[in-house]
Structure formats: C-alpha cells, structure tokens
Amino acid sequence: MNILIIGGGGVVGQKLGRLLATRGHLRGREITRLTLVDIVDPAPIPDAAVPVETATCNIADPASVAGCIGADVDVIYLLAAIVSAQAEEDFDQGYAINLMGTLNVLERARALKTSPVVVFTSSIAVYGGEVPDPILDHSFLNPQTSYGTQKAIGEMLLTDYSRKGYVDGRGFRLPTISVRPGKANRAASSFMSSILREPLNGQEAVCPVDEDFLHYYLSPRKCVENLVKGAELDAEALGQNRCMMMPGRIWSIRQLIDAMTAVAGPQPAGLIRWDSQPEIKRIVSGWRYDLRPEKSLKLGLSADDSFEDNVRYYLEDDRPAG
C-alpha cells in the first residue's frame, strides 16, 4: 500500500500522516510507503512505523505533479489548497491551485490507468447563497467565495473521473476544524480555534462575535479518522455522487467555552476578551451551520461526541509543552 498525501505539510496533512504511520495499514494492506508532499517540504513524521518520505510538489505545475505521483501509488490524498481568504484576494492564484491543481492531479492519476483511490477534501464553503436551510445531502451548491466555487468544481470533476473509472474518488466537505493547532491567521474563522487554543496556552484571545453564534465544528483528530475511513469505503457504497458532507456538530460559542471550562477549569475563559467586530460578524453570519450529513453518517463516518472531547484532543495532541 503506497500512499501519497498532497498537502502533507498542513495541519490536516500532518495529522493524517501521523495516524497512517502509526496505524501501519489501509484498505486491508500493510503500508509500504507513505509520502508527504507540499509546496514546501513537509515536516517529517516522528517515530513512524512505516517508511515515510517527504518532498515538494506544486500542483499548479503538471510536470511537478507527474514527478510526485508515481505509477505505483495506490491512494492519493488531495488536501492541498489555497485557503478561502487568499483565493478571494488572489483570483488567479486560487484558480491555478484549487481548480487547475485539482485537474492536474486527476489527469495524472488518469494517465496511470490504475484507477487509484483519490480522497479529496472539499469544504462546507460550497454551501451558501440562495439555498434554504437545513443543508441536506441533495442541497444545491451555491458557494459565495471563489474558494467554495473551486472546491465545488473539484467535487464535480472527482465524480466524473470516478464515473469514467479513471480514479476511485471520494470527497468530503470538511466542517470548520476546531481546536486547530498553530497560530491565529487572517481567516474570518480564525477565532473559532483561537478563543480556545490561546487561553488553553495561557494567552489572551479576542472573540469578535456574540456567545450565541452557532457554527459547525469537527476536531482535527476526528477529521483524520474520517479521512482514513473515507479511503476504506467500498466504491459501490458511494453511489452516483462521490462527494458528501463530513459529519460535524453544531455548537454555540458559549458551548465551546463551557466545554473548555469543564475540561480545564475556570482560568482559560477569563483570558477571552469580547470585542464585537462587525466585519467578521457580517462574513461569518453568511456561513451555513445547519447541516445534516445523513449519507456520511450512514457510511460510518462520525462527528465528535462532545466539544469537551475537542478540548481534550487539543490538550493531548497539540498543546505546546511547558
């Protein structure tokens, strides 16, 4: 079993690499090779039980893609993307990476004539616009960002290439990942992790929305577990649409904070400064959270049981030492 993770340098790619390297098998076969590639060389996987390599790959460049997708690959995880805010600011770059990059990977996979499994991460950013709530398995995709558009197009391509037998694709629309490790960034959703992560690290954080703000969340640990399950699903079970929501759970900001307090005591919540920011509120109020992922739940994917779990996972997996 030869696995390639494209986007292996990101939060999800690194955690997926670690899980696979510990697990040692996928789709009933021993992992004999695990390669992580990204636009910059990904960090190596510590204590790997399987052979792990890292390399650079620019998916916008077909030659680079051909160089990193070898003929003997069995499973390709395509996680690489220009994120939402960047794709909105740099229209050309967003289309080059998120649309043409996806097409380059699918074309290379098709050229191999081995129909490799391709696991593609889409996003709940494909939802929005005129579509009524709740979001069901057959709700229209009406993205209101270029990132969401590019992900929706990637889904369409994945299903068509699978229908033709060129790849065995499966795509999952990721909820907002929280608690996300690392640093705050300029994404409008950044606070959805930072109001927990920074206080748990003993630092102050700003919450720009009200405590009754609702959103749809999944822990990074559960996300990569679902990505492993996603690769292992029977193609026959996927039906005529290879893409689906990945399960998450709806929580309010108040519920997130109460969960943090339940796990880590009252001190962290005191480090949250409430500073209402109308522009952030305007953006995130257009995001959908009432999602009903019936198909993926039926196929065995799952959400977190409680946000307390999300907090515990952060403390166990990601909190910096000291």
Next chain:
Amino acid sequence: MNILIIGGGGVVGQKLGRLLATRGHLRGREITRLTLVDIVDPAPIPDAAVPVETATCNIADPASVAGCIGADVDVIYLLAAIVSAQAEEDFDQGYAINLMGTLNVLERARALKTSPVVVFTSSIAVYGGEVPDPILDHSFLNPQTSYGTQKAIGEMLLTDYSRKGYVDGRGFRLPTISVRPGKANRAASSFMSSILREPLNGQEAVCPVDEDFLHYYLSPRKCVENLVKGAELDAEALGQNRCMMMPGRIWSIRQLIDAMTAVAGPQPAGLIRWDSQPEIKRIVSGWRYDLRPEKSLKLGLSADDSFEDNVRYYLEDDRPAG
C-alpha cells in the same frame, strides 16, 4: 449594442441571430453590430436589419478567443459546446471545449474590465444521479455524463465571475429542443425531434421508445425568445445564483404525435415505425423530466403553450420548401 454569438453556426445560434437581426434592439439599445462565430464560419443571416458579420473561433484556444471577443462587446452569448455523446466518447475534447473553452471566454471577458453580459446555455443534463424528483430550483446537480459535468462547472464559473463583477452572467439549463430542424444525429435524444420532423417532411422515422415515455421539451423558437429575455433581465433580479432552468413542458410521445396529427392531419403519424431499442431506452430512462422552473418563470421566461405550437413553429420556420 454590440452582440457576439459564440456557437452562432448551430441551430440555436442561427435562430438567435435571426431573431436579434429582425428585432434590432437589446437591453434598450439599438443593435449596431451582431457577430456570429463558430468553429466553422457560420451561415450569414438573410435580410438582416442590422450589421451582421461572421467569423471562425476556436474557444479551446485563448488567442482565438481574444481575437473574436473585441473590447467593445456588450453582450456575449456562449452557446458553443461539444455535445453530449461526443463529450462522452472523446473525454479530452469535451473538457478542452466545454470546460477550458468556457474558462477562456470568461477570462477574456474579465480582461476587458467592462463586465459584459454573458448569456450561457447550460442543459438539463446537469441533473441526474442520486437527486430525488421533482427537480426544484435548489436541487443538487449530479450529472451522469461528462457533458453535464462540464455544463455544471460552467455554471459555477459564471456565478463566481459574476459575483466578482468580472462579467454580468446569466445561465439557462435548456430543455430538450423539439422540433429541432436539420438531420437526425447519433444523440440518444435524436428521435425526440425526428419522429415529428421526418413525417412532417413526408419521410419515415423510427420511434425507439414506448408512447408513454415522458420528457421535458421546448421549441427552438421559444428557446431563443427566452435567451433574448435572459440577456435583458436586471442583474439585481438574478440573486446569488446566476443559473436556472429554462422553462419547458412535460409531454409523452403520444402527446407529441397527437399534436402533430391535430396540426398536420393523420398522414404523418402513419410514417412512424415503432422499433423498441433497449440501449436507447436505458439511456433516456435515466434523464429527468419532472422539472419545476419556478425562478425563471417568475423572471418572465416561458414555455410553449401546447405542443401543437411546437409543430406549427417547425412548419412556419424550418420545414424545407417543397
């Protein structure tokens, strides 16, 4: 008002060109230039009341697209496509024309920085797969052909380029056009026109399905009237999704034939030979016909009043002399 019809050599492009050339105005302004382009030089428009030109254009080639979309264009009709059966057989060509061609046109329009109106013809082939009937304005697009996939992607691109202000796009999913003039072709839907057209021309035709087969139809005359209305819609009225169904009507084969008999007498129906063809039946039984185009009806687009009208339009507009 400078109008360009890309795909101006096809059945819809030619009829649209004639309607615009007779009408003489669009969006409240006099038509000062009307250009029809296609992969081969389109037929000229007879008795045009406005200046008409024709030229060749290969939309798969960005340089060709730049050559035919001048800086002073106001309205671009993008009708050109590799049709369903051909896109299914020639995967590369389908993507080159239907996906990259659409992208090339949108990119050229964006480069002009004038936000021209772009009217895009999609197809009810975007529907299928797992999506429950009836098809509503917010039904998921789950195409089961590469052609349908490419059209669905074109829709997504049109909405995103419009959201960014690069074009003022509007897309319409065309019903099956009948009675279509010209010759029978290898499309699985070919019989939906030929069982009427050939008998009306005094020739025999084969019907490969049962008389209770239901489908969703629109006359070519009504189609181009809707495409004119589509260009004239206020951008504000279109909302956050620039693409919608074009209205059609559901009829059985029996209703089509009865309408022909009502208009043209009993002789034509006698020229239909019933020859059940399992492969054609298999393909067309997967097509959706229970469509509810609420949005476009509300915006003033319309379907035919009766299939008798479709028959009359064919006799008035298209039946070869003699």
